[in-house]
Amino acid sequence: MSTPPVRVVRVVAALIASEGRYLVTQRRAAAVLPNLWEFPGGKVEPDESDADALRREIDERLGVQVEVSQMISYVGHPYENYTVDLYLYECKLLTHQLLVRGVQAFRWIGSDEFDDYDFAPADEASMSKLLGE
Numbered sequence: 001m002s003t004p005p006v007r008v009v010r011v012v013a014a015l016i017a018s019e020g021r022y023l024v025t026q027r028r029a030a031a032v033l034p035n036l037w038e039f040p041g042g043k044v045e046p047d048e049s050d051a052d053a054l055r056r057e058i059d060e061r062l063g064v065q066v067e068v069s070q071m072i073s074y075v076g077h078p079y080e081n082y083t084v085d086l087y088l089y090e091c092k093l094l095t096h097q098l099l100v101r102g103v104q105a106f107r108w109i110g111s112d113e114f115d116d117y118d119f120a121p122a123d124e125a126s127m128s129k130l131l132g133e
Contacts (some may be wrong), residue, residue: 011055012041012089013038014068025103027104034041055068057102063099068089068091071087072089074087105126111131
């Protein structure tokens, strides 16, 4: 009996820095992985590029426009019923009036504050890679 193939979800996230701090968002209470923190982003839709998905997701969640730059990290993380392939891109805010739309909250935090927040596992793995841990 063969095991069914694991569903893979392609997710993109933005590493947005300003004055030595990074933008993180908190997942809504009703979301999968409720109340956990993450780099802003979301699922890539079929026939959508990573950059287009990032621009759409950041606008939907925070009401701002971003310029997507280079990919800086990739992490594959298995969850119970699927695997997340998380691609982290360096991004720059083009507009600066952040709104709480598709998230519960957002914060600007320094890398020394990462341990003070409960991050989604795939984001935690991306941070560890970035910080060389």
